[in-house]
Amino acid sequence: MSLTNASPADAAQAAKSASHVLATLSADARNEALTAIHAGLAAARDDILAANARDLELARQAAADGKLSQSLVARLDLGKKGKWEDMLKGILDVRDLDDPVGRVTLRTRLDDGLELERVTCPIGVLLIIFEARPEVIANIAALAIKSGNAAILKGGKESTESFVAISRVISAALERTQVPNDAIQLVTTRDVIPELLALDQHIDLVIPRGSNDLVRYIKNTTRIPVLGHADGLCAIYLEQSADPAMAAEVIVDSKTNYPAACNSLETLVVQEAALPTLLPAVAAALAAKGVELRCDTASKAALQHVPGLNLVDAVEADYDTEFLSLTLAVKTVASLTEAVAHINAHGSHHTDCILTASREQAEQFMAAVDSAGVYWNASTRFADGTRYGFGTEVGISTNKIHSRGPVGLEGLMIYKYKLRGSGQVAAVYGEGDGKKRFLHQRLPLE
Structure with a gap:
């Protein structure tokens, strides 16, 4: 994970390049990265919770001054109700799930020697914009790496100490693995959300995690598809x-x-x-x-x-x-x-x-x-990714397309069609005289 103050365009370009590498890594290589992240975070528990306590102290003062909501303060507390333990467990739960990349979901013989497959693949580059919730960094890193996606994270200022501490640990862990550090980036530059939301040539999906105002702002500001919900009513x-x-x-x-x-x-x-x-x-x-x-x-x-x-x-x-x-x-x-x-x-x-x-x-x-x-x-x-058996979640979606409800690995996958032939050309197929007809023979998936 890179802690970057690079320009949004440079960060997104680096993430896009890293996504192309990550998408080709084996399941073992991606799982080894999650094991390393889990070990690193477990060893750094005291330092990370101390950083979180500093964030909490400032947040509680801001709430007392009427500048921050109590619900946001509650979401910031990483030591509350077993949140730390759940965060670590979620990493291993995701690691131990079946590999979502490269699953064949359709096989059709179009003609002898011409076979079509539909295969699951990563979306590409995810942009996650979040408030409070420092555990989001570990959740997203685990799900993104396992699913072969790169991720750019931009957190709110109220959780700065926490997410910087977590990010440094994840970055050090990834240095010992095959996963490129640029595959998971935490943008520390302030006031860059509008610029990030304009980078639809590099970023493939935005996932907001925060207040209604934040989600609505993002949905109204970007051409990039947005996965999330504005309200939990x-x-x-x-x-x-x-x-x-x-x-x-x-x-x-x-x-x-x-x-x-x-x-x-x-x-x-x-x-x-x-x-x-x-x-x-x-x-x-x-x-x-x-x-x-x-x-x-x-x-x-x-x-x-x-x-x-x-x-x-x-x-x-x-x-x-x-x-x-x-x-x-x-x-x-x-x-x-x-x-x-x-x-x-x-x-x-x-x-x-x-x-x-x-x-x-x-x-x-x-x-x-x-x-x-x-x-x-x-x-x-x-209604929770962990409780549904997804390991963890990137968020909950109320969208009508792609994914709904808690979004885990499956919601971070799309698919591509692979066609394997032996020199066939489309012009010879059709319904007229002298044309070949397709077989369209469904084949077993394995």
Whole structure:
């Protein structure tokens, strides 16, 4: 990994050249690089966490001064909730996954001696722009190297000490491997994001990791394809037949396990028939965790008799808000149809869930809700590359093409067609007299 203050154009050109080398390396060579990175980071734990602590001290002061959000501070803390251990484990998990490069996904005999293959290959050069989240550097480095992609990373100033410390370790590790150092670059020059976003001749995909404003800015500023999501506005529909204890546990986990995460619950949609039977116990369980409920008229009326609740009258904007805190909007609907309509209109197409005992209702919900992840009786917090078995992720996508949901190795691959012939020319094939016809014979993949 290069810590570079080169011009954006020079950095991108170097990454492009390195990507051509990386794409040809064997799986063993790429895996050896990940082993070296893991060992280097494990040995440098104390130094990296000390650097992260310096970032945190400045970030907490900025938050106290109103210059930084608390959710961003939470995402910055590399020592919180086993984040360091998860980061290291993710590197080995990615290393141990099957090689995604060079997999044959189609084989067709067009004619005798003329065979077509579709083969997976890297995208090329990834640009990752991120705020806070210093673990992103290790996550991206692991996924990029394993998938044969080069990556340019540009982090926010709030995590400078952390990502410089991590980058130096990764750079030293790569020096002992076949992976070119320029294949993973951390750009340290300030105010270069507009220039990077203009380099569509060298950069093939942009992956933003940060605030809604950052993602929207990038999507509106570049010609390069963007993979990501602007909001993580996740909803749960509480249907009247749901098991009460299960419902309370899933909703509490979805909201409070990590409120600053993009897969945390932001809107609870409650069937009218469930207001007196299920909502009070759910509300009490949420209140025990310090959650404020922003209720519509019907849900607030159903909770008036429940002690210890923090109830606030909801406004329409609450149903379009990613709180990233212990605040939850509550919306009452009459039916599954209304619930789906509300979620499709107000959600961000990230991850949405139904709690119900009815398979029919669940399957209808999962078919109708237009989101990257649709769940039945499971916490929205499962929307995560590690939990899906991807090792880690470069981000979560709500795009309608290429990749949706947590994006791991598979989402960083495209494909190319390889045609092996023996001198054939297209002019002799066709439907007319004297023309040869194609065989179009499907062949086994192995």
